Amino acid sequence: MSAEFKLYNICKRYGQREALNVKELEIEGGHIYCILGPNGAGKTTLFRIMALLSKNDEGKMWVLGEEVNWNKHQIVRLRRQMAMVTQTSFMFEGSVYYNVAYGLRVRKMDKASINKKVDQCLELLGIKHFAQQSARSLSGGEKQKVAIARALAVNPRVLFLDEPTSNIDPGSALDIERYIRYINQELHTTIIMVTHNLFQAQRLAEKVYFMWEGKIIEHGNCADLFRAAKDERTKSFLQGETVF
């Protein structure tokens, strides 16, 4: 598989504060990646830059084979190959159907194709009976399922997950994990995930990047990193979190 993302010397500052300084990062297609690190480590900043929601101040970046020049047409074209699910996924005012169909509507698909695709996605996530219900009236777990169905509807090549299960009960979280695995294994979608849940990272991720104060200080195979992290900061973070 080719590299979906290549980042070199990516830097992001908020005023005087350097929020991100990534020397090198490569994401290969078809895998599940996990970005770990304490609060304020720069995970979300990195995520937003990779999802083309925020501009980097310095450095070069290749996304899905193209060097990013932030031309508005290029950004929309690249974004249309990605999707994102966040910890409190925003639901547009309207029904579950409206939300899941949104990405297809902005692509100007015909109504019959939209109906078919939305039905498929709702069916897959087991939420077809909610189709006409207001998306905002659903519980946290149900909303996350809608967010995943909405992301799946656009057939993304890359799916970003920002703590997708942090606000939902353990049962729903396991459901969501099952869908994440399915999306990666059956649809071959590259998944890049931020999570604070180390058990979840171990269950899902193949490769892990560990961040500290805006920098990637360690990365590698998930099992190896959890078994024998080299950096002291990674070790203490993994041990601390594992103990609690």
Next chain:
Amino acid sequence: MDIIWQGLKEGFLLILSLDPKIIEITLLSLKVSLSALFIAAIMGIPLGAILALKEFPGRRTILNITYTFMGLPPVLAGLVVFIFLSASGPLGYFRLMFTPTAMVIAQVLLGFPIICGLTARAVMAQPQEVFDTAATLGASRRQAAWAIVRESRMGIIAALTTALGRLIAEVGAVTMVGGNIEGETRVLTTAIVLETRMGNDSTALAIGMVLLLIAFLIMLIILRLEKRAFKDERRIQIV
């Protein structure tokens, strides 16, 4: 107290009798205020959204001017339109002075900053997540901006109701540029002023009741639309 009772009684009778004069000035009031609201909305909603979403030099200044003009005194709006439309004014050639068109122009001046300013506020109050969600689902910048405006509907409806409230009850500007000519530019508010000056307090109060009823009916229609748009919205419950 007698005047109030008399006014209420007369008001009911006026409404029930469908007095042709009252119907005429009521229809003109509606025509002027709704036309002004429509024109102000056509210009104010898109401009408010642009001011909220687009970065450009002078944006902050334009916003501040808009907020200042939200409190524009009606007589001042009337005076500006008067200067422009009077026979010696730059637009005097069009002979619009003392016509309903002049009244609409004056009311647009009053309604536009309210709709523009409150729309800008409503759009700016939307969280970043609206754009992020639309963008990560493949929306172009224009489509994402539309999604943000759509999410601001509640605030935009509030802007329209606020503007309409101001326009339908406005008297200074319409008197100045309309002249309160019977059968031509007399509206409910100017009729109230006239009746009061003539000492017909109870009649003035009766017309006031008609005005209130009209305002109530229009607000009812807007609120029903709002309710339909947000029928599934969860509301804060204080128990």
